[in-house]
Amino acid sequence: MSTEPGARRRGVAETTAAIERATVELVLEHGYDGVTVDMICRAAGVSQRTFFNHFKTKDAALLGPDLPRIDERAAREFIVSDGPLLAEAVGLVRIDPSKLPGDAGLMARRIRAISGNPLLMARQMERLAEIEGELREIVELRLRQQALRAGADEAELAAIPDEAEITTHLLAGVMRYVGLTWSRRAEQGAPPPDGAEVADVLGRVLRKLA
Amino acid sequence: MSTEPGARRRGVAETTAAIERATVELVLEHGYDGVTVDMICRAAGVSQRTFFNHFKTKDAALLGPDLPRIDERAAREFIVSDGPLLAEAVGLVRIDPSKLPGDAGLMARRIRAISGNPLLMARQMERLAEIEGELREIVELRLRQQALRAGADEAELAAIPDEAEITTHLLAGVMRYVGLTWSRRAEQGAPPPDGAEVADVLGRVLRKLA
DNA sequence: ACATCCTAATGCAGTGACTGCAAGTATTGA
């Protein structure tokens, strides 16, 4: 169709990566609203239609295609654990590292691009909401476990779903905090917060709140 | 221009209200994605340009133009209070009741329309994020007050901003929970949750988490 | 009564995100 070797000049993964890279670079340079899909397409050497074949939305090209997932093994440990719930729960959400080794730099630049725009942060958080249901179930399982071990009565058991729900929402708050701190540190080249550090702040705060 | 008495045939408020009503009704009937701005305009008897003069986005016409605001007086009480922080903080966010008396039914229908769509719920929550900064400041003031009263040392004072931040995020979680429960109840004609009820669940949960 | 100003409403033309459909071409497997 074109003079170029039209189709299949590279694998799917390569095309996707090219689009991602172009998106991140352009957004860093011009800001999210200063970049059009057409600009990305030109930079990545693909048609607009191809862009939308690879990414559902312009957002997705910047945020990356990977939705957060729950780490199955961590979930099993979590359910039977007796430690600080919120702090431990943070470990449940795994940021898929399969992309990192190939392009660690891209990830860092992407974070800078995203954190520059509050709207995008919010969009990122919407994605987190997609696994909230799963999270709720796990939390409920754990609460039930503990209640049974403690010999709870029926009324206490009946209250668990509600408690699991609110806990999940609290958890979402914590994760937002972690994500924010994470990107803030990344901007300054500082190491990301580890579980212990989060648990520390969280523990102090919870003591004040209760 | 048209055969109709072109402009100024009703006050601003009336036009705005007409658009809001048309939007809610149409969304209830066809779902958010099944409704176009043009449909709303036809139903409300205005041009598309007028629609966008009254509302920045299609969302806004459904969610209502009122952003959540902080209740100043409640904030002052909150800062010096010593009660359960999270539960009390819920009272800070005021849902502007100035719209309700005129059209209580519309509000109920609007809630139904919004809660039917998870995306819209999320969008609604984004609005909450807009006052998060304000909220953070208030929380920080309160934490500082309490720390001073307790005779805290420098290290403890230095930790306060971080604690305020995470608390705000936790608070956002609680408010999401309240909003969700609220709309869920509204759907079934049940009374909305009051502060005491929220405080109750919250208290129990926090005791388990700490 | 008349000119004036202001405001709400409108038309129009354009941009940008996104979709469905119908090809076309390179790669793969039989």
Add this chain to the structure above:
DNA sequence: TCAATACTTGCAGTCACTGCATTAGGATGT
């Protein structure tokens, strides 16, 4: 070598949204 398959593309169209220029009523001042 032929055919199924996988990627890619162009094209036409929809929809949200914006800027600009224009028009029509109403309110105001003299």
